[in-house]
Amino acid sequence: MHESYDICVIGGGVVGTAIAREATKYCLKVLLLERCGDVAEGISKANSGVLHAGFNVKSGSLKARFNVEGLSFFPELAYQLDVPYRLCKKLVIAKDDSELPYLEKLLEQGKKNGSPGLSIIGEAEIRRLEPLISGRYALYSQRTAIISPYELTIAYAESAQANGADIRLLADVCAIERDEAEDCFIIRTADESIFRSRMVVNSAGNHSDKVASFPAEQKHRLHPCKGEYYVLDTDASRFLKMAVYPVPPADGSGLGVHLTPTINGNILIGPSADYLDDPDDLSTTKPVMELLKKEAFELLPALRSANFIKSYSGIRPKLFNSETGKTFEDFVIEQHPAFSRYLNLIGIESPGLTASPAIAKYVVEQFVSRYFPLIENERFNPIRKSPIRRTKFLTPDAIRKLIDENPTYGEVICRCEQVSKAEVLLALRNPLGAKTLNAIKKRTHAMMGRCQSGFCLPKIAGLLMDELGMEPDAIYRDEPDSRVFLGRSR
Amino acid sequence: MASAIALFGMGVRDILLIERNNSLGGILNQCIHTGFGLSYYKEELTGPEYSMRMSRRFLDLGIPYQTDAMVIGMEGDKVLTITSECHGLQQIKAKAVILATGCRERTREAIEVAGSRPAGVFTAGQAQNLINLRHLRIGKKVIIQGSGDIGLIMARRLQLEGYEVIKVFERLPFLSGLIRNKIQCLDDYGIPLEFGAQITSINGRKRVESVDMVSLDSEFRPIAGSEKRYACDTVIFSVGLIQEMELGRSAGIAFSGQVPSINSKFETSVPGLFVAGNALHIHDLADGASLEGEIVAKSASLYLEDRERFRSEAKAEIPYRALEPDQGHDAAFFDRLREKGQIVCIVCPKGCLLSPDDYGCKRGKEHFLQERHGKKRILTTTIVAEYQNVERTLTVRSKDPLPFDALVPVKDMLRKIGKMDSLDFSVDSGGTRIEFAAVPLS
Ligand SMILES: Cc1cc2nc3c(=O)[nH]c(=O)nc-3n(C[C@H](O)[C@H](O)[C@H](O)COP(=O)(O)OP(=O)(O)OC[C@H]3O[C@@H](n4cnc5c(N)ncnc54)[C@H](O)[C@@H]3O)c2cc1C
Ligand SMILES: Cc1cc2nc3c(=O)[nH]c(=O)nc-3n(C[C@H](O)[C@H](O)[C@H](O)COP(=O)(O)OP(=O)(O)OC[C@H]3O[C@@H](n4cnc5c(N)ncnc54)[C@H](O)[C@@H]3O)c2cc1C
Numbered sequence: 001m002h003e004s005y006d007i008c009v010i011g012g013g014v015v016g017t018a019i020a021r022e023a024t025k026y027c028l029k030v031l032l033l034e035r036c037g038d039v040a041e042g043i044s045k046a047n048s049g050v051l052h053a054g055f056n057v058k059s060g061s062l063k064a065r066f067n068v069e070g071l072s073f074f075p076e077l078a079y080q081l082d083v084p085y086r087l088c089k090k091l092v093i094a095k096d097d098s099e100l101p102y103l104e105k106l107l108e109q110g111k112k113n114g115s116p117g118l119s120i121i122g123e124a125e126i127r128r129l130e131p132l133i134s135g136r137y138a139l140y141s142q143r144t145a146i147i148s149p150y151e152l153t154i155a156y157a158e159s160a161q162a163n164g165a166d167i168r169l170l171a172d173v174c175a176i177e178r179d180e181a182e183d184c185f186i187i188r189t190a191d192e193s194i195f196r197s198r199m200v201v202n203s204a205g206n207h208s209d210k211v212a213s214f215p216a217e218q219k220h221r222l223h224p225c226k227g228e229y230y231v232l233d234t235d236a237s238r239f240l241k242m243a244v245y246p247v248p249p250a251d252g253s254g255l256g257v258h259l260t261p262t263i264n265g266n267i268l269i270g271p272s273a274d275y276l277d278d279p280d281d282l283s284t285t286k287p288v289m290e291l292l293k294k295e296a297f298e299l300l301p302a303l304r305s306a307n308f309i310k311s312y313s314g315i316r317p318k319l320f321n322s323e324t325g326k327t328f329e330d331f332v333i334e335q336h337p338a339f340s341r342y343l344n345l346i347g348i349e350s351p352g353l354t355a356s357p358a359i360a361k362y363v364v365e366q367f368v369s370r371y372f373p374l375i376e377n378e379r380f381n382p383i384r385k386s387p388i389r390r391t392k393f394l395t396p397d398a399i400r401k402l403i404d405e406n407p408t409y410g411e412v413i414c415r416c417e418q419v420s421k422a423e424v425l426l427a428l429r430n431p432l433g434a435k436t437l438n439a440i441k442k443r444t445h446a447m448m449g450r451c452q453s454g455f456c457l458p459k460i461a462g463l464l465m466d467e468l469g470m471e472p473d474a475i476y477r478d479e480p481d482s483r484v485f486l487g488r489s490r
Numbered sequence: 491m492a493s494a495i496a497l498f499g500m501g502v503r504d505i506l507l508i509e510r511n512n513s514l515g516g517i518l519n520q521c522i523h524t525g526f527g528l529s530y531y532k533e534e535l536t537g538p539e540y541s542m543r544m545s546r547r548f549l550d551l552g553i554p555y556q557t558d559a560m561v562i563g564m565e566g567d568k569v570l571t572i573t574s575e576c577h578g579l580q581q582i583k584a585k586a587v588i589l590a591t592g593c594r595e596r597t598r599e600a601i602e603v604a605g606s607r608p609a610g611v612f613t614a615g616q617a618q619n620l621i622n623l624r625h626l627r628i629g630k631k632v633i634i635q636g637s638g639d640i641g642l643i644m645a646r647r648l649q650l651e652g653y654e655v656i657k658v659f660e661r662l663p664f665l666s667g668l669i670r671n672k673i674q675c676l677d678d679y680g681i682p683l684e685f686g687a688q689i690t691s692i693n694g695r696k697r698v699e700s701v702d703m704v705s706l707d708s709e710f711r712p713i714a715g716s717e718k719r720y721a722c723d724t725v726i727f728s729v730g731l732i733q734e735m736e737l738g739r740s741a742g743i744a745f746s747g748q749v750p751s752i753n754s755k756f757e758t759s760v761p762g763l764f765v766a767g768n769a770l771h772i773h774d775l776a777d778g779a780s781l782e783g784e785i786v787a788k789s790a791s792l793y794l795e796d797r798e799r800f801r802s803e804a805k806a807e808i809p810y811r812a813l814e815p816d817q818g819h820d821a822a823f824f825d826r827l828r829e830k831g832q833i834v835c836i837v838c839p840k841g842c843l844l845s846p847d848d849y850g851c852k853r854g855k856e857h858f859l860q861e862r863h864g865k866k867r868i869l870t871t872t873i874v875a876e877y878q879n880v881e882r883t884l885t886v887r888s889k890d891p892l893p894f895d896a897l898v899p900v901k902d903m904l905r906k907i908g909k910m911d912s913l914d915f916s917v918d919s920g921g922t923r924i925e926f927a928a929v930p931l932s
Contacts (some may be wrong), residue, residue, distance in 0.1 A: 490625035
């Protein structure tokens with residue numbers, strides 16, 4: 001007997017986990033399959049982390065609709081899921097008069113889309129809001145916020161799991177076929193497990209075109225488009241409070257290189273936009289790194305080289321419209337041409353993070369409801385508490401109390417990000433069972449500071465071996481077989 | 491520790507030393523090689539031996555201290571917030587504070603290395619800790635970027651541990667570490683060093699598969715056509731150290747560039763807040779860091795005792811010289827050595843050039859003649875063994891230099907020691923007894 005489910009979500013990104021959680025609000029048997037060793041290992045771990053207000057997207061599109069609706073779920077949703085959220089606000093800067101019309105267009109589009117809290121401001125007001133930023137005009141968005149995208153994804157997943165969903169990590173779906181007799185899909189993973197589900201929701205991010213074609217060919221093709229970033233040390237956070245964007249480039253590739261504060265107190269600079277062939281090529285490139293540095297120094301002359309602690313990249317799942325040749329393409333959320341119970345989500349690029357709760361609601365209410373009666377799950381608990389308290393953000397009194405309850409909160413493991421042993425241990429014992437170094441990073445921020453794990457990796461490796469009994473060669477960075485150690489020498 | 495001991499010697503009694511590691515000694519504990527203490531203790535010691543000597547003295551004096559305790563914040567009025575598992579959260583107000591918080595390593599970002607971020611990328615000190623203190627195997631085929639002392643020391647350590655060190659790249663046109671370290675860490679093992687070259691990109695998705703490198707011209711611009719790819723599974727960066735000054739920053743001290751601004755008394759812009767050791771500027775020798783700790787202790791003691799005199803003596807001048815590598819140790823220099831048949835003395839950090847006409851000193855002569863006969867080297871390594879009924883990690887050194895070819899076999903033999911009764915012990919190697927001294931690290 002193979003395990004049998006009502007809905008199988010493929011992909012543990014912010015969208016897939018949101019859908020899984022949404023589905024657990026009803027009496028449905030839900031499975032989520034993720035190929036990596038943790039959720040939030042795809043696009044959802046490498047983006048700007050902005051909850052967009054919704055003025056950048058074409059009116060009348062699904063993007064516009066889900067963006068504005070998605071935003072309206074926050075900050076309530078962030079509180080329910082215990083995910084750090086900050087209303088940082090945003091400025092889109094026009095350097096001179098010639099760029100003002102762009103701002104006016106954005107403002108008008110925003111109003112049409114129903115995005116709240118927008119106005120155009122002048123030089124003096126810009127200086128008052130962000131003293132180190134200069135510009136002639138700015139579109140000032142008071143509702144733009146930031147959130148930790150991976151912590152949101154983890155929270156959705158933990159909430160879904162607590163409400164009854166089955167979450168399987170290291171489940172790389174490699175084939176799906178229809179079993180007409182049983183009226184279900186047969187889903188096979190690379191480790192030769194087999195699952196049965198009456199409905200499939202493909203939310204595989206940059207691989208969603210491939211997964212869409214598993215049961216039978218379909219027409220959508222993704223064009224991976226890389227966005228590289230630099231991360232600035234938390235020390236630089238005093239330079240900037242708001243997200244600061246330029247007027248976006250006319251080619252529609254993205255929103256232009258921008259400065260975004262993160263929840264952890266870093267600043268991101270990026271992303272670039274370059275098309276590539278390999279949807280998993282997360283390398284950074286010298287020309288882009290140099291360009292980003294240059295732009296960062298221009299925007300914030302007070303920066304020092306030592307403030308640039310890390311570079312990384314994320315990949316946008318872009319769709320092209322072959323008929324119009326234009327790059328703006330809407331989210332594709334539609335049934336497979338051959339199988340109505342196979343729902344494909346393709347091209348969920350920005351603002352997919354912001355839109356995630358709205359997309360999830362739409363998928364369940366519009367599609368799942370066609371095949372299953374939506375009977376409310378009375379035991380659904382919307383509240384998820386993060387098991388980990390980040391001492392870095394607590395007052396001395398709060399830390400004292402925590403240490404009194406759990407003394408291991410007193411031992412600092414990661415110096416740069418001030419992460420205690422308790423935080424690392426709780427992350428190691430996460431309910432999803434993710435055991436990679438990245439899993440610890442995303443839950444605690446250990447290894448992500450200015451020394452980039454120089455001091456704490458030995459300690460964390462020690463905890464993985466001592467507390468979880470892991471062998472050194474089973475300690476992976478992120479993907480299976482991304483071995484950090486080859487074994488012991490003594 | 492050097493500061494605290496000196497303060498105690500000057501009659502200051504209300505001292506507290508706070509250390510976030512689980513033992514005293516700082517970075518020395520992982521530096522198991524010899525090369526420490528020649529000027530401070532007049533004897534060549536390993537890092538752990540140096541640290542043990544100093545901590546014995548420190549503990550004998552009964553100076554209060556806490557380990558496993560981290561200062562997580564400091565205000566301008568010198569109120570320190572400390573957390574530890576054992577004491578919880580403490581807030582302490584001090585009349586004077588000496589920050590001797592050491593340094594951290596620069597990472598690949600310091601030289602803008604592009605490419606992927608797979609497993610297998612380490613900094614040298616991190617690799618040192620993982621290998622020496624955790625006994626982890628971090629790879630097989632290694633490329634090292636940076637010819638600073640830590641990079642050189644690690645090249646030898648890896649080679650002894652059975653790794654293949656393919657090459658060391660250095661961006662500068664000259665050696666950045668001590669010349670004796672190039673001789674005894676690279677040349678002894680035939681590890682090539684390329685000046686004016688740097689890794690530009692790391693390739694591989696799960697684990698490092700290769701690196702791309704390029705040669706640089708005198709302005710550090712890449713030379714077109716010089717790109718090469720090297721297959722490897724491990725990359726180690728030894729690209730400089732950077733002061734750990736977050737506490738100074740949170741207390742609001744002034745900086746000049748990266749470096750804390752201080753007066754002639756090692757006092758920062760916050761009165762009564764002093765800086766010493768690697769936290770202030772990078773010392774290539776622990777001895778220098780210790781001596782500086784003593785000098786700073788003197789300032790701090792005067793500050794506590796007689797504020798007026800302290801102020802009148804404090805001048806606006808920098809009381810130390812920042813470390814500059816000797817620019818003369820370039821490729822041409824090493825070519826000349828080879829041509830002339832000169833050898834570099836590795837007996838002390840001076841690195842004299844020895845020839846039959848000029849032995850430098852008595853020990854230089856002994857070394858020169860011995861090199862002619864067959865190289866001998868001190869063996870340092872770590873072992874796991876039972877000592878005083880507890881299984882521990884111990885660092886071990888041979889009391890005398892061993893024939894070069896015996897280093898690896900003897901090292902492997904040491905691994906089989908299950909139990910030791912004394913920290914001074916000997917093993918039998920082909921009929922000769924070899925004496926060792928050990929320091930327990932845990
Ligand atoms: C550079 C950049 C910046 C962005 N900035 C923002 C922003 O500021 N605000 C915003 O709202 N949005 C932003 N976005 C968009 C947002 O990040 C994405 O829309 C969102 O993260 C997409 O989530 P997802 O779940 O669809 O994809 P992913 O997070 O990629 O999840 C898909 C998952 O499917 C898994 N998978 C793939 N194939 C298989 C298989 N065969 N079997 C099992 N699992 C599989 C993958 O491992 C992955 O974990 C940005 C995107 C990029 C690239
Ligand atoms: C790999 C390597 C090889 C070397 N080789 C040699 C050699 O061969 N010969 C030689 O003479 N010298 C050598 N040195 C140099 C020498 O070891 C150092 O210069 C010297 O040990 C520095 O001492 P320090 O006390 O300034 O710093 P550290 O030894 O780094 O001590 C600083 C201490 O402060 C603690 N600390 C920092 N912040 C906090 C906080 N917030 N709260 C509590 N505690 C904190 C740290 O945990 C650390 O223990 C080497 C150094 C390295 C790294």
